[in-house]
Amino acid sequence: MRENLSKKASAAGQGENPDGVDAVAISARNIVKTYTIGREGKPMLVLDDVSLDVRRGEFLAIIGPSGSGKTTLLRIIASLESADSGQVIAQGRPVTQPSAERAMVFQHFGLFPWKNIIDNVKFPLKIRGVKDAEATAIARDQLRRVGLKPQFEQSHPHQLSGGMQQRVGLARALATDADVLLMDEPFGALDAQTREVLQGDLARVCAQTSKTVILVTHDIDEAVLLADRILVLTAGPGRVGEIVDVDLPRPRWEYDVRAHPKYPEVRRHVWDLLRSHITEDGANDGD
């Protein structure tokens, strides 16, 4: 089913949607964002008229050179920042404030150091007023799903490795039962081997739970490995460069994706797009 969705994918921002409103989980319309650095600095255009549609159950990767505003775009979709103009629409309604319906996974994990692991995962549930016993049960399930052993439940984040901390971050996002997961370079702070293991686990978890995922990354392999479609942003200001279909068979954790004959082709295409947008004086990433 995920295959079909990705094949039917059309370029975003064209207004007309052949699958009807129901198939779109979240969309951004004509997002414009400028930053002003310092009190008298002149405003810098970060995102220039960016639109995108993410289908229900789709895994969309956003990739772009430094300064393309990819993190800013995700933060606007999450409503952690507001756009100068444009709209984010989820389930047919404009999004105005952050909500656990769009659960975020953070680059630096975002775990509360004073809470133990299970309480960190229970946090979004407690905020929503879920009873303690129920929240504990849900948190346990999700921790097991992301592959964290029960003996770590009472540990504190600093006692865990980075990879394990991000598993907790993922479990917390899953515990919200949100349909949409927003991931801001979730594996950017991890070493290469841990990253690879977690990418595989993420692919498996997303397929099992049929989540809609928006993943911001600067890692082409990660994007190709995980995504149904890859949105390539141009460099400062960020515009939608191209949306690339990743036509590789699923489930991808069952074979070596990099060994697939189509892999180099997709990878090179994304890299060519990126390279044409990378400028040596690329401004900062905003993250």
Next chain:
Amino acid sequence: MTATDTKRLRRFNTARTLRQSPMWAKHLTLGLGLIALWELSSLFLDPIVLPPFHSVVVAFFVLLFNGSLIAALGQSLLLLVLGLAAALVTGLVVGIIVGRVSIVERMVVPFLGALYAMPTIALIPLMLVWFGFGLGGRVVVVWLVAFFPMLVAVHAGVRDAPRDLTEVARSFGVRREITLLRTVILPSALPMILNGLRLSVGRGIVGMVIAEVYLRLGGIGGLISEYGAVFRTDYVIAAIASLPALGLLLAAGVEYLERRVRHWRR
């Protein structure tokens, strides 16, 4: 080897014995040495200027057994606890407001600096006029000296609450400021707040003695000035000696709290 050489060697060995001794033995040695020096110097000085150590010990036990030291400690402790509690509550409330409302912060920060630097003792005559000589006036003095360290610590802790974590909370649906305070800002500021409390306790003890000496005779400060007035310096020193004990007691309380919140820090 000459006789002086042997002597030097033996002295060297004494130093080494001390160096290798356990810590408590070093402390004991220093303590006993100071007491001996004190006892010795008092032989050459007027007992009003420096009463001998043994008469201070006697005075201490007299005060202890006639009940006046216990009663004074009780009064002082009550004053201290009331003043510190008031400083803690007001410091939290004002510190949170200053730390979270940027307009207020910009307005009051320059004034805070000036007030923090001001010696509180200068305000005692005013406090006397405003709040009287009773327990109220004394509590105000303790509050006054303990409030600013508390306020500064709460303000800094709240202001520096990690923005990425408040963002995490918001992203999971925390909307109300009070929830944000409870779930993120206060827990992350807690170590700093306890640091402020520790400073407040130290200054509070100073404020307590000042209040008791100047505003109304009572408590430990009362004992000190009462015996000072009749030049019984042995009793004065005996009363003063109970202050560090009070300080250590309260510091141990704060330390206990700190240990309980420290488990999540590296």
